[in-house]
Amino acid sequence: MTNDVQSHKGRGWILAALMITMALAAMDNTIVATAIPQIVGDLGGFSLFSWLFSIYLLIQTITIPIYGKLADIYGRKPILIYGVIVFLLGSAACAGAWDMISLIVFRGLQAVGAGAIMATVNTIAADIYTLEERAKIQGWLSSVWGVSAIMGPTIGGALADYASWRWIFLINIPVGIGSIIMISIFLKENKPIKYAKIDWLGALALLVTGGFIMFGLMQGGQSWEWISYETLIFTGIAAVLVYATMKIESRAESPILPRWVWRKRVLVGANLATIGMGCMTMGPNMFLPVFAQSVIGVGAIMAGFILASMSITWPISSSLSGKLYLQIGFRNTALCGISVVLIAVSSFLFMPYPGSVWTLVAIQLLMGAGFGLISTPLMVGVQSTVDWGQRGVVTGASMFSRYFGQSLGAAIFAAIFNSVLFDKMTEAPENLLSALPKVNEVVEVLQSAHSDDSVQNYLQHAFFDSTHTVYIGLLTVGLLTLIILLLTPKHFGKIDTF
Numbered sequence: 001m002t003n004d005v006q007s008h009k010g011r012g013w014i015l016a017a018l019m020i021t022m023a024l025a026a027m028d029n030t031i032v033a034t035a036i037p038q039i040v041g042d043l044g045g046f047s048l049f050s051w052l053f054s055i056y057l058l059i060q061t062i063t064i065p066i067y068g069k070l071a072d073i074y075g076r077k078p079i080l081i082y083g084v085i086v087f088l089l090g091s092a093a094c095a096g097a098w099d100m101i102s103l104i105v106f107r108g109l110q111a112v113g114a115g116a117i118m119a120t121v122n123t124i125a126a127d128i129y130t131l132e133e134r135a136k137i138q139g140w141l142s143s144v145w146g147v148s149a150i151m152g153p154t155i156g157g158a159l160a161d162y163a164s165w166r167w168i169f170l171i172n173i174p175v176g177i178g179s180i181i182m183i184s185i186f187l188k189e190n191k192p193i194k195y196a197k198i199d200w201l202g203a204l205a206l207l208v209t210g211g212f213i214m215f216g217l218m219q220g221g222q223s224w225e226w227i228s229y230e231t232l233i234f235t236g237i238a239a240v241l242v243y244a245t246m247k248i249e250s251r252a253e254s255p256i257l258p259r260w261v262w263r264k265r266v267l268v269g270a271n272l273a274t275i276g277m278g279c280m281t282m283g284p285n286m287f288l289p290v291f292a293q294s295v296i297g298v299g300a301i302m303a304g305f306i307l308a309s310m311s312i313t314w315p316i317s318s319s320l321s322g323k324l325y326l327q328i329g330f331r332n333t334a335l336c337g338i339s340v341v342l343i344a345v346s347s348f349l350f351m352p353y354p355g356s357v358w359t360l361v362a363i364q365l366l367m368g369a370g371f372g373l374i375s376t377p378l379m380v381g382v383q384s385t386v387d388w389g390q391r392g393v394v395t396g397a398s399m400f401s402r403y404f405g406q407s408l409g410a411a412i413f414a415a416i417f418n419s420v421l422f423d424k425m426t427e428a429p430e431n432l433l434s435a436l437p438k439v440n441e442v443v444e445v446l447q448s449a450h451s452d453d454s455v456q457n458y459l460q461h462a463f464f465d466s467t468h469t470v471y472i473g474l475l476t477v478g479l480l481t482l483i484i485l486l487l488t489p490k491h492f493g494k495i496d497t498f
Helices: 011-034 036-043 051-074 076-095 100-128 131-162 172-186 200-219 229-251 259-263 265-296 300-308 310-328 330-349 357-383 388-426 439-447 453-487
Strands: none
Touching: 011 051, 011 076, 011 100, 011 131, 011 172, 036 100, 051 076, 051 100, 051 200, 051 388, 076 100, 076 172, 100 131, 100 357, 100 388, 131 310, 131 357, 200 229, 200 388, 259 265, 259 388, 265 300, 265 330, 265 357, 265 388, 265 453, 300 310, 300 357, 310 330, 310 357, 330 357, 330 453, 357 388, 388 453
């Protein structure tokens, strides 16, 4: 090892601390989601509550590449501890929020810390574990997301019902303090050999550009139509900002995102494939639970477990991917993963109306297995092509690509679903047109036991068709991701495992 963490003593404690730290950021959104009725009932501001999630995703995503660079300059340990401290300060502030606006602002503060956490946890794991061990470790880290998907709603609902929604933020504090203590004691790393000059202007440009693009993706289709002059203006401004950021970064002595990140075909290919994977994860996350409740007719708890079943196979396949990528290479392992995902998506498209719980569970299990074979090889792969001093940058770029893909997927699939559902509502038979609800009231009517049978049946078919169109979009994104991986070089340079 060069400047990697030297001591292998206490690696188990370090891994535990990393998992706890990641759980803080991973579980936060799912906990908050279940407490929304109580939060809105206490603070008001129903029309603003979606920003509790949007602001968190926006700030977390755009800060990740900056923290990745800072971790290469100052070391991983101080950046991670800083991230946890800021996250805990944000959590304490959220617990004391007096209205929805203040809560949204404090969620933004939480996200500033979450960006540092997500940027450094995977980098530290790559520092202290060998190439052969990293797949298993990524499996452990991936399992945090699976546990969060199940435990988050449970804990959030229990605290909201039996205590106060403010406790969903307060419980972060003792957990976070424990992780800081463990990291301080067990994580030993060499100080960086030299301190590089920080490209603050580039960091600001990246924040502004990334924030503007992600804000537009979140608001498009909601605040304005996708096909509109607002979208044209947004695209033009985004293009100017991207160009300006690239010029600033090209002239910087130590850029936040160095040119070699965009010039190496292997890194470009891996990051584009990661964007595709992130995009695909949003289809099931956004529409499967409501599909299961509105079309198949299961309850909210069962719908949640259908979605969470993907979290069972994801960490398992992630752990097992190590043996595969050591034999056939990182890219080929990712190709196996996207092939499995495409089979799962195609299975949904061939599912007859109305579908069944066990069919959905099988599809989700298959998708989780595929995503595990994509995410870990791509992450470990890009990390293995660089030295310690560049690992934070490539890890940050990979994590940014994943979250950017999720934002892109949320915008694309929401636009597809709403467009198809709107067409179905306007093209309904004459005898049903007057009885049909508005598009934004469809789910409420489907959940109602008092709606007319003919209306209920038509809405269920419309919802079924709209969700199928989303999965056609998933299939398209999956095929594009497959093509990107096929065009990515098989051998990535530094090591011969690609």
